[in-house]
Amino acid sequence: MKNKIIIVLFIIGIILFGWMNLFYIPAEEKAMEEETLQQLNPETHDFSKVLAYENMYMGNATNNAQLFQSLPLQNYLNGYEQDSKIHLLIVNYKDLEGLPQQHIQKSIIYNTTAAFVLIKNLEQIELRFPTESFFVKRENVERFLGDLEELLDPEVFEEKVQSPLNNAVLEEWIVQYTSI
Structure with a gap:
């Protein structure tokens, strides 16, 4: 039983890790890239x-x-x-x-x-x-x-x-x- 719980938690961890790499991190990087581009332009600089x-x-x-x-x-x-x-x-x-x-x-x-x-x-x-x-x-x-x-x-x-x-x-x- 203990091994099954560890395996399930391991699989959940892999799924969460994959989700973060596919969706969350690229979105955050894209937002940072957009902000950098805005700071290069006098019309959009903050x-x-x-x-x-x-x-x-x-x-x-x-x-x-x-x-x-x-x-x-x-x-x-x-x-x-x-x-x-x-x-x-x-x-x-x-x-x-x-x-x-x-x-x-x-x-x-x-x-x-x-x-x-x-x-x-x-x-x-x-x-x-x-x-x-x-x-x-x-x-x-x-x-x-x-x-x-x-x-x-x-x-x-x-x-x-x-x-x-x-x-x-x-x-x-x-x-x-x-x-x-």
């Missing part, structure tokens, strides 16, 4: 996931790196430089070949806005790509969007930054951000 990188000072290089590793274009990063004296962060990117220009422009707007919202004394960001660079100043972003402190609320960030990216004339937005 801003609340980067709030942990809010910092008063840009001198924390690890924090800055982790922030940009959590934003769109993260898989194209190619190093960072910073000059704390003039509050400048330089983010280098690899070749973006194959990415649509609109995706790149939306990411530039999204990433620089997020950085200025989260890093309080950051004044300038230069995004360097192999063929061009974009130099964005905090004052331009503030002139365009108003008080950046309000954008700490993910719903406000989505309303004022993320949602308008879908309808905006991106070239005009980039010009506003990068004008001297």
Whole structure:
């Protein structure tokens, strides 16, 4: 009798193990994969996931790196430089070949806005790509969007930054951000 119970429990264990491998684990992996893809896109990125990188000072290089590793274009990063004296962060990117220009422009707007919202004394960001660079100043972003402190609320960030990216004339937005 004892052996029959052990055999039945063993068979139930195998069935449960098989069920988890067939249904539960793949569904969980698929959900994680979908979330990762959403975080790569400025239209679907979840801003609340980067709030942990809010910092008063840009001198924390690890924090800055982790922030940009959590934003769109993260898989194209190619190093960072910073000059704390003039509050400048330089983010280098690899070749973006194959990415649509609109995706790149939306990411530039999204990433620089997020950085200025989260890093309080950051004044300038230069995004360097192999063929061009974009130099964005905090004052331009503030002139365009108003008080950046309000954008700490993910719903406000989505309303004022993320949602308008879908309808905006991106070239005009980039010009506003990068004008001297």
